[in-house]
Amino acid sequence: MWAFIGRNLVLRIALLFVVSVLIHTIIHIAPGEPSQVDPSNPRMKPEDIAKIRAAFHLDDPLYLQYAYWLTDLLTGELKSFKDNQPVLGKIWRRFLNSLPLFVCTTLLVWTLAFPVGIHAAVTRGSMFDRTSTFLAYAMISFPGFVLAYILILEIVQFFEIPVIGLRTFGMESASSLFKFMDRIWHLVLPAFVGALGGIAVLSRYVRSQMLEVVNQDYIRTARAKGLEEDTVIYRHALRNALLPFITMFGLLLPGLVGGSVIFETIFAWPGLGRLGFEAILSRDFPVILTLNVFGAALTLVGTFVSDVLYAVADPRIRLE
Amino acid sequence: MTSTPVHTDVTLSSETLAPPETPWQEFWRTFKKDKLALGSTVILIGLLIVGLSGKIFTEWIVVFDTEVVRLPDKFKPPLSTPSQGIIPEQDLPALGLYLLGTDELGRDVFARMLQGSFVSLSIGFVAAGLSMIIGVILGALAGFFGTVKIFKLVSVDTLIMRFTDVMLCIPTFFLILTVVALLPPSIYNIMIVIGLTSWMGNCRLVRAEILALREQDFVQAGKALGLPEHRIIFRHLVPNAMSPVLVSTTIGVATAILTESALSFLGFGAQPPHATWGNILSDGKGFIFDAPWLVMIPGTAIFVVVLAFNLVGEGLREALNPKLRRR
Numbered sequence: 001m002w003a004f005i006g007r008n009l010v011l012r013i014a015l016l017f018v019v020s021v022l023i024h025t026i027i028h029i030a031p032g033e034p035s036q037v038d039p040s041n042p043r044m045k046p047e048d049i050a051k052i053r054a055a056f057h058l059d060d061p062l063y064l065q066y067a068y069w070l071t072d073l074l075t076g077e078l079k080s081f082k083d084n085q086p087v088l089g090k091i092w093r094r095f096l097n098s099l100p101l102f103v104c105t106t107l108l109v110w111t112l113a114f115p116v117g118i119h120a121a122v123t124r125g126s127m128f129d130r131t132s133t134f135l136a137y138a139m140i141s142f143p144g145f146v147l148a149y150i151l152i153l154e155i156v157q158f159f160e161i162p163v164i165g166l167r168t169f170g171m172e173s174a175s176s177l178f179k180f181m182d183r184i185w186h187l188v189l190p191a192f193v194g195a196l197g198g199i200a201v202l203s204r205y206v207r208s209q210m211l212e213v214v215n216q217d218y219i220r221t222a223r224a225k226g227l228e229e230d231t232v233i234y235r236h237a238l239r240n241a242l243l244p245f246i247t248m249f250g251l252l253l254p255g256l257v258g259g260s261v262i263f264e265t266i267f268a269w270p271g272l273g274r275l276g277f278e279a280i281l282s283r284d285f286p287v288i289l290t291l292n293v294f295g296a297a298l299t300l301v302g303t304f305v306s307d308v309l310y311a312v313a314d315p316r317i318r319l320e
Numbered sequence: 321m322t323s324t325p326v327h328t329d330v331t332l333s334s335e336t337l338a339p340p341e342t343p344w345q346e347f348w349r350t351f352k353k354d355k356l357a358l359g360s361t362v363i364l365i366g367l368l369i370v371g372l373s374g375k376i377f378t379e380w381i382v383v384f385d386t387e388v389v390r391l392p393d394k395f396k397p398p399l400s401t402p403s404q405g406i407i408p409e410q411d412l413p414a415l416g417l418y419l420l421g422t423d424e425l426g427r428d429v430f431a432r433m434l435q436g437s438f439v440s441l442s443i444g445f446v447a448a449g450l451s452m453i454i455g456v457i458l459g460a461l462a463g464f465f466g467t468v469k470i471f472k473l474v475s476v477d478t479l480i481m482r483f484t485d486v487m488l489c490i491p492t493f494f495l496i497l498t499v500v501a502l503l504p505p506s507i508y509n510i511m512i513v514i515g516l517t518s519w520m521g522n523c524r525l526v527r528a529e530i531l532a533l534r535e536q537d538f539v540q541a542g543k544a545l546g547l548p549e550h551r552i553i554f555r556h557l558v559p560n561a562m563s564p565v566l567v568s569t570t571i572g573v574a575t576a577i578l579t580e581s582a583l584s585f586l587g588f589g590a591q592p593p594h595a596t597w598g599n600i601l602s603d604g605k606g607f608i609f610d611a612p613w614l615v616m617i618p619g620t621a622i623f624v625v626v627l628a629f630n631l632v633g634e635g636l637r638e639a640l641n642p643k644l645r646r647r
Contacts, residue, residue, distance in 0.1 A: 023490065140626075149608060299488070
């Protein structure tokens with residue numbers, strides 16, 4: 001067990017290193033540089049561009065640039081090209097903004113997808129099953145941002161839920177309860193819209209997993225013993241159907257970085273996805289690179305945790 | 321007495337020897353049971369025709385001109401007629417009315433949708449095809465040459481699968497966004513980048529299939545016949561390993577179309593003069609109150625196509641699944 005964990009950690013750190021080298025190479029080989037963001041600016045003289053390039057080490061060979069990035073990152077000295085702020089601090093602040101949205105979305109997805117999927121599987125072929133299947137496909141096939149726009153239009157007119165940003169502007173002097181409720185209200189719509197696609201995908205998975213398990217022999221045995229239907233479904237079937245979802249849970253984490261670009265842009269939510277988007281627009285290489293590596297690290301952590309949890313939950317699996 | 325059992329034996333064995341139906345017949349019998357998938361296939365064939373005619377009638381023989389700007393006729397709702405006398409004769413739309421309305425420059429949305437259908441479909445097909453080709457080649461190599469070592473250091477399998485792991489680690493949409501934003505804008509770049517970042521699933525599927533097939537008798541027979549390895553891999557193994565890849569490629573086309581529309585939304589999709597459904601949609605989103613059809617028409621088109629591809633993919637999954645077949 002411990003040997004497995006140790007070996008796995010080493011392997012994953014090596015993977016992370018390769019990922020960072022790969023992303024670094026991609027970003028630096030692709031055309032477009034920080035010095036070219038504003039080529040039409042008449043005040044940008046060639047000497048200024050040369051100065052910028054020298055300051056950002058853009059003239060050095062690639063491996064040296066990578067070494068600069070890595071040492072700066074490890075010592076915490078890494079500065080953004082755009083505003084010279086520490087990159088780690090920037091990412092940390094945006095991470096704190098993204099986190100509540102991510103947690104709410106995940107909670108919505110996992111609490112709604114399971115009942116829908118289980119019910120659809122148990123009543124296979126029923127009206128509910130067919131409707132939920134069709135709705136799930138519709139949700140998967142609809143471009144998320146169009147759905148968000150339509151929902152914004154309808155919901156704002158009906159319920160007066162705030163749709164833009166993290167909090168209402170000018171609420172700084174309000175009492176803390178008020179501020180808290182304000183932030184909750186701002187969470188509602190982005191979390192709900194972000195969750196719709198996830199609910200569709202996950203409920204389909206739950207349904208097919210449950211169907212696979214429900215046809216097994218031990219379920220028939222459980223029924224033959226005369227157990228109540230609820231016990232059969234929730235104690236015998238669901239527990240076994242749950243196993244693959246440990247893997248899915250591990251794959252959730254990277255959604256913190258990559259999955260949220262569109263919705264954070266629509267709802268003007270100052271989270272990680274938007275930070276990356278802004279960094280891409282201004283060719284802010286350190287931020288782009290660090291965010292990508294952060295996303296990769298989250299993936300590695302997620303799969304690692306799910307591997308270990310899998311072994312804990314399923315006695316048939318031994319980590320050697 | 322003695323002749324009868326011999327006779328029945330002969331008929332029995334000839335019955336069991338003759339295949340009841342070819343794999344294609346078997347596939348078709350299962351597939352056509354799924355009415356949704358069948359309907360979606362019909363829709364997709366219709367769309368392919370629309371896409372091809374879009375290429376022909378908007379670029380080769382210009383019947384529907386996508387670039388005529390008619391400022392007096394901007395934001396005309398669908399099925400409205402052009403204002404008589406103001407629009408010059410040669411600028412009138414081909415059918416005498418704006419079938420799907422006009423946009424903020426008075427361009428005919430029908431012509432643009434027609435042009436966009438070809439571009440959007442080709443982005444989907446090229447990206448999914450590219451990811452299929454890369455995935456199949458890498459997966460076949462990893463599966464077949466699994467234990468062969470390069471420079472006596474790492475095996476081919478380890479090398480390819482670790483590279484797949486590396487690619488799986490990177491947040492895909494973010495990587496696509498980064499690369500597309502840094503590269504000069506062009507639809508070819510978008511196709512290639514989406515294809516290059518989505519082959520990992522195919523690679524794993526093909527590798528798993530080939531690992532299982534590698535030890536079967538027909539591979540031994542091929543080796544005994546002295547067939548070259550590339551022939552064994554690509555003529556004998558890969559066709560047998562294709563069915564899960566076919567399903568994931570069908571769904572991949574849908575995903576690529578959605579990804580393109582998401583990139584368009586962020587301003588990194590196909591750039592004018594190329595019209596795609598994605599950029600008609602994202603241009604139209606600013607006028608959602610004044611001209612809702614600019615969002616609804618491309619939105620519905622994307623929805624229908626992506627839904628059709630997903631349903632066909634599910635139908636294929638059912639029809640190609642050996643577990644479900646013989647029922």
